[in-house]
Amino acid sequence: MDSIRTQEEVASLYQRHVDMVYQICLVLLKNVPDAEDAVQTVFRKVMEYNKPFRDPGHEKAWLIVTARNECKNQLSHWWRTRRESEEVLNTLAWEQPRDGELWELILKLPEKYRMVLYLHYYQGYTAQETAQLMGKNPSTVRTWLVQARRKLKEVLEVKQYG
Numbered sequence: 073m074d075s076i077r078t079q080e081e082v083a084s085l086y087q088r089h090v091d092m093v094y095q096i097c098l099v100l101l102k103n104v105p106d107a108e109d110a111v112q113t114v115f116r117k118v119m120e121y122n123k124p125f126r127d128p129g130h131e132k133a134w135l136i137v138t139a140r141n142e143c144k145n146q147l148s149h150w151w152r153t154r155r156e157s158e159e160v161l162n163t164l165a166w167e168q169p170r171d172g173e174l175w176e177l178i179l180k181l182p183e184k185y186r187m188v189l190y191l192h193y194y195q196g197y198t199a200q201e202t203a204q205l206m207g208k209n210p211s212t213v214r215t216w217l218v219q220a221r222r223k224l225k226e227v228l229e230v231k232q233y234g
Contacts, residue, residue: 076123077118085118086115086118090115092135092136093114093115096140096143097110097142097143099178099179099183099186099187100144100183100186101146106146111139114135114142118135121134136205137205140206177224177227178190181224184216185220187206188202188206188216189217192217199213199217
């Protein structure tokens, strides 16, 4: 399949969105090597995607959905059960968002909470938009946001007072 994108277009798209795609992959896969592999695969798929993006919002949404799907594919792959433990992989360094302590707490939450928090607070999507990107009902996403905030609040209170 021939790509309609030039190298310059792909490079520009990469520069605009690589950080977001990497953070999504890291949120879902929880380790640097797998996240880096997934990012490479997502941008390879950009090169193979032969349709133009309607607008910047469509471009961003396509990358988010593609990154999420790639991570789910990796998580279900047989080789994940036959490799180094996650503890070893997590000892590798990566650059955290500025709110490092909060980010560490978010990474410990279940996947559904990590993803809605990331899309809502770090990428600025509304609950409705997040629901569309995740293929979920908007009320489900709103419930997950409430539950995720409650869990974070409980952990922070234990850290502060415990």
